[in-house]
Amino acid sequence: MVGSENLKKCPECGGTNLYNDKDRGEMICRSCGLLIDAKNISLGKEWRDFEEGDDSEMRRSGAPTSYTKYDMGMGTSIGSESDAFSLDKKQRYKLQRLKRWQKRLSTVMEKNLKIALGELRRLSSFLNLPTSIEEEAGKIYTEAVQKNLVRGRSIESVVAGVVYAACRRQNIPRTLDEIAEASGIDKKEIGRSYRYITRELRIKILPSNPVDYISRFASVLKYGPETQSRAVEILSQALSLELTSGRGPIGIAAAALYIAGLLEGERRTQRDISDVSGVTEVTIRNRYKEIIQKLDLEDEIKKIKAKSKSKEDVNKDDVF
DNA sequence: AAGACGAAAGTGGTTGA
DNA sequence: TCAACAACTTTCGTCTT
Numbered sequence: 565m566v567g568s569e570n571l572k573k574c575p576e577c578g579g580t581n582l583y584n585d586k587d588r589g590e591m592i593c594r595s596c597g598l599l600i601d602a603k604n605i606s607l608g609k610e611w612r613d614f615e616e617g618d619d620s621e622m623r624r625s626g627a628p629t630s631y632t633k634y635d636m637g638m639g640t641s642i643g644s645e646s647d648a649f650s651l652d653k654k655q656r657y658k659l660q661r662l663k664r665w666q667k668r669l670s671t672v673m674e675k676n677l678k679i680a681l682g683e684l685r686r687l688s689s690f691l692n693l694p695t696s697i698e699e700e701a702g703k704i705y706t707e708a709v710q711k712n713l714v715r716g717r718s719i720e721s722v723v724a725g726v727v728y729a730a731c732r733r734q735n736i737p738r739t740l741d742e743i744a745e746a747s748g749i750d751k752k753e754i755g756r757s758y759r760y761i762t763r764e765l766r767i768k769i770l771p772s773n774p775v776d777y778i779s780r781f782a783s784v785l786k787y788g789p790e791t792q793s794r795a796v797e798i799l800s801q802a803l804s805l806e807l808t809s810g811r812g813p814i815g816i817a818a819a820a821l822y823i824a825g826l827l828e829g830e831r832r833t834q835r836d837i838s839d840v841s842g843v844t845e846v847t848i849r850n851r852y853k854e855i856i857q858k859l860d861l862e863d864e865i866k867k868i869k870a871k872s873k874s875k876e877d878v879n880k881d882d883v884f
Numbered sequence: 885a886a887g888a889c890g891a892a893a894g895t896g897g898t899t900g901a
Numbered sequence: 902t903c904a905a906c907a908a909c910t911t912t913c914g915t916c917t918t
Binding site: 810811812815843844846847850869 | 907908909910911918
């Protein structure tokens with residue numbers, strides 16, 4: 565069973581060496597780096613069994629458990645009627661109390677989870693996130709509810725924060741701005757919930773890698789594949805020179821793209837890049853300056869600017 | 885006129901006493 | 902808990918293309 569994805573061609577370079585990154589829900593051309601189809605949403609875990617022969621391993625009854633179902637597809641209740649007969653008075657009382665507690669807890673929690681998971685579903689489909697992220701976000705949210713971390717803040721803001729965290733965890737970062745726009749929640753509010761939840765649940769999140777932003781920004785800005793790979797190259801050099809420590813990864817990615825655009829003759833204004841990336845022109849300029857200094861690109865850029873200038877002159881001559 | 889540049893003041897978060 | 906601090910933003914004037 566050869567997947568049909570192998571038959572597709574890259575619209576940019578015509579190459580057939582495509583890489584279907586299921587975790588990210590992205591299709592990437594291996595020869596030119598073009599992001600082909602970001603909406604190619606993966607279904608995450610494959611739980612069906614297509615191997616011939618012994619399929620008993622994979623046979624299931626019922627739906628797969630999922631954190632995006634509020635009770636993971638299962639219900640739990642403490643004790644049954646018949647249990648109580650085998651217990652003495654004291655134990656029976658204890659059991660009753662437990663049952664009452666569970667009922668109260670679970671109804672409050674379930675109500676919360678139902679709303680939250682609905683919102684989560686809406687958000688992640690709006691943002692075109694793969695189900696693996698929805699799963700992880702659901703899992704984190706469930707934990708947060710169990711530890712009473714949602715109290716005092718809106719369900720929506722916590723969901724947004726949790727989605728942000730899940731994206732970061734899977735190295736498919738979305739900017740806070742994007743999530744803010746999709747959820748209608750203030751950026752600061754999302755950041756607050758995000759920090760609170762990750763701190764309280766001790767979720768380890770590595771600082772995001774600027775490279776993770778390149779393909780998305782580049783495709784919105786309609787940069788060609790050469791520019792993209794040039795930007796990645798610039799990034800890795802900047803990374804090894806430790807230009808990046810303590811700096812916001814988005815600003816670095818934006819600057820690398822800006823520089824790559826200059827070098828490859830695909831000029832975009834700082835404003836364009838600023839709009840897409842959500843960092844200001846000032847920050848792009850600052851990173852830009854730092855990077856071209858440390859990478860000795862100043863001369864090269866001067867040359868290119870001079871060249872484009874002389875080209876304009878030539879064009880003027882042509883007119884007359 | 886639009887884009888690029890940079891100074892100055894303001895914002896929100898982190899850190900360390 | 903508070904102040905110092907770094908990164909980033911906002912705003913604005915100036916220079917360049």
